[in-house]
Amino acid sequence: MTTDTAPAPLAEPVLEASGVVMRFGGLTAVNQVDLTVRQGEIVGLIGPNGAGKTTFFNCLTGLYVPTEGTVTYKGRVLPPKPHLVTEAGIARTFQNIRLFSNMTVLENVLVGRHTRTKEGLFSAILRGPGYRRAEQESRERAMELLEFCGLAAKSEHLARNLPYGEQRKLEIARALASEPGLLLLDEPTAGMNPQETRAAEELVFAIRDLGIAVLVIEHDMKFIFNLCDRTAVLVQGQKIVEGDRETVQNDERVVAAYLGEPLEGTTTATEADQ
Ligand SMILES: Nc1ncnc2c1ncn2[C@@H]1O[C@H](COP(=O)(O)OP(=O)(O)O)[C@@H](O)[C@H]1O
């Protein structure tokens, strides 16, 4: 008997990326990458700066149309348009925080909900009972999400006045507002102190417990290996290895790729590389 709590290896795939290539002129930023994320999984994506991690996310979310390859979400090929990808069920956060800085915390989450609200423009103009009910429900749901992310007390603050770590949490709350089945996090702990990073870890576990699969890019190896069921390593656009902590840490290609960078423990200073 094993006490391993990792999900069964044959859980349904949520995301399947197959042979994804992204070229910019002569530069191949992502080169033949296959990656599967299954129901209930937290999967890590690591690699040195410039390895192609963010570009790969952009290929998954319709910001870029991959030069080659396919991406499916729950068995359906994704249309290469960000709003359609969000509608299909994939939400993301950005390496460089993208909030509406002059809107309140609550308003930022409400914006994230718009793909899921049925009330159209017409009823918004009329502001009839249907619209008011929908708006009320949206606010309640948004407040629940802020509660979940530990930001309820700040709901009326302007996003730009939040400390950095809380802005990152707000990005997660806004992403969750679109009711995703898969959440992509691009360096969610960049700029966080160790305490905030631990809280972020708990938050990601809680998100998984809601039934949302997670794919996370991070430089902080301690965070990645605490959290992830499986980690893939990108180096110069190629996935060189994928597996559990031991597999990744003992792979000599990984060690070589990280030569000169700490592989474990410390939060590496990640200059915003895009
Ligand atoms: N829109 C773009 N046009 C041209 N080159 C790009 C573009 N986006 C990313 N790149 C290049 O692709 C490579 C991978 O970048 P990126 O995906 O940001 O790496 P990572 O997130 O792993 O640090 C880098 O060499 C970067 O300069």
Ligand SMILES: [Mg+2]
């Ligand atoms: Mg990046």
